[in-house]
Amino acid sequence: MDMNAPALRGGLLALFAAALFGVSTPLVQYFGKGLGALSTAALLYAGAAVAGALLRRGATREAALRRSDLPRLLAVVAFGAVIGPVALAWGLQRTSGASASLMLTLEALFTAVLAWRLYRETLGPRVWVAMALLLAGGAVLILDQARLGGAQLAGLLAVLVATAAWGMDNTLSRALAERDPGQVVLVKAALGATVTAVLALAFAEAAPTLAAAAGLLAVGATGYGLSLRFYLLAQRAFGAARTGSVFAFAPFIGAVLALALGDRSVSAWMGAGGLLMLGGVLLHLMESHGHAHAHTAMDHEHAHDHADGHHTHRHEPMPQGTHSHPHQHEPLQHAHPHVPDAHHLHHH
Numbered sequence: 001m002d003m004n005a006p007a008l009r010g011g012l013l014a015l016f017a018a019a020l021f022g023v024s025t026p027l028v029q030y031f032g033k034g035l036g037a038l039s040t041a042a043l044l045y046a047g048a049a050v051a052g053a054l055l056r057r058g059a060t061r062e063a064a065l066r067r068s069d070l071p072r073l074l075a076v077v078a079f080g081a082v083i084g085p086v087a088l089a090w091g092l093q094r095t096s097g098a099s100a101s102l103m104l105t106l107e108a109l110f111t112a113v114l115a116w117r118l119y120r121e122t123l124g125p126r127v128w129v130a131m132a133l134l135l136a137g138g139a140v141l142i143l144d145q146a147r148l149g150g151a152q153l154a155g156l157l158a159v160l161v162a163t164a165a166w167g168m169d170n171t172l173s174r175a176l177a178e179r180d181p182g183q184v185v186l187v188k189a190a191l192g193a194t195v196t197a198v199l200a201l202a203f204a205e206a207a208p209t210l211a212a213a214a215g216l217l218a219v220g221a222t223g224y225g226l227s228l229r230f231y232l233l234a235q236r237a238f239g240a241a242r243t244g245s246v247f248a249f250a251p252f253i254g255a256v257l258a259l260a261l262g263d264r265s266v267s268a269w270m271g272a273g274g275l276l277m278l279g280g281v282l283l284h285l286m287e288s289h290g291h292a293h294a295h296t297a298m299d300h301e302h303a304h305d306h307a308d309g310h311h312t313h314r315h316e317p318m319p320q321g322t323h324s325h326p327h328q329h330e331p332l333q334h335a336h337p338h339v340p341d342a343h344h345l346h347h348h
Helices: 005-031 037-054 067-092 097-103 106-119 125-146 150-176 181-202 210-238 240-247 250-260 268-285
Strands: 290-295 298-304 323-329 332-337
Touching: 005 067, 005 097, 005 210, 005 240, 005 250, 037 067, 037 181, 037 210, 067 097, 067 150, 067 181, 097 125, 097 150, 097 250, 097 268, 106 125, 106 150, 106 240, 125 150, 125 268, 150 210, 150 240, 181 210, 210 240, 250 268
Parallel strands: none
Antiparallel strands: 290 332, 298 323
């Protein structure tokens, strides 16, 4: 049994999520040109809701949302499906797509710090240096946009607000990572689309063209719906802070696509900021954590199989593959490399 498999699986899922979201940022700027921020956000999350509905297949193997999840889910909707996308859409109308994409790297910093504060996820010296590099890179990008004028700076600061909102969203979502990801995507996206659509109507924003609406719906389905599903599955295997770090590759993917689409705002300052951020991401991913630790008795429900060394309960007959039901963990002591997933939230 490979005890590093959860970290590898989590890393790959987070990378898939990053690729889908990274590509979405310059496409949101392209299709959302001339649209209001609320209308843009509503279309993105309407697309994500459609993706969530299509991804409900196999839901019987997953733990369903519970009534007790509602307060957290509403907070996730507020930060992740309203404040975050609206701030991003507003900012993308006023700043460079490449610099906005790179600024989104700071989402990893907000996620890691909040995961450390709220969940006590372990952050070693190497990770703190990585966070400092991310922060320094963000400061360089802000200085770069400040020299171009107030509108560019305001747009980039709006993107910064989006990263903080999504950092809170990521951290709050950690407790929902054991639930059916398709259901979480569907409910979050449907509520977010409803709220932003009502606000767009209230503020009389202009209606989008058919091409813009279709483009944003498609971007929402992949970059916000499918990407969120992969992100939640990565958090389940990998923890919030580490998922956020791998996801920090998304901005670099977005910056490259923005340049390919004709963004000519690249400068030495932007290059320096991007290199600092890339160094921070790579340093965080080099972290390794393993020691002798104890598992206390636990009762919970989530999708699992019996090949990971932590699910030793018996069935008659024994099911094959992944399944979900309430189950109990017996006390256990062992040592292996691990990440702060739902079974490794011990203190250090």
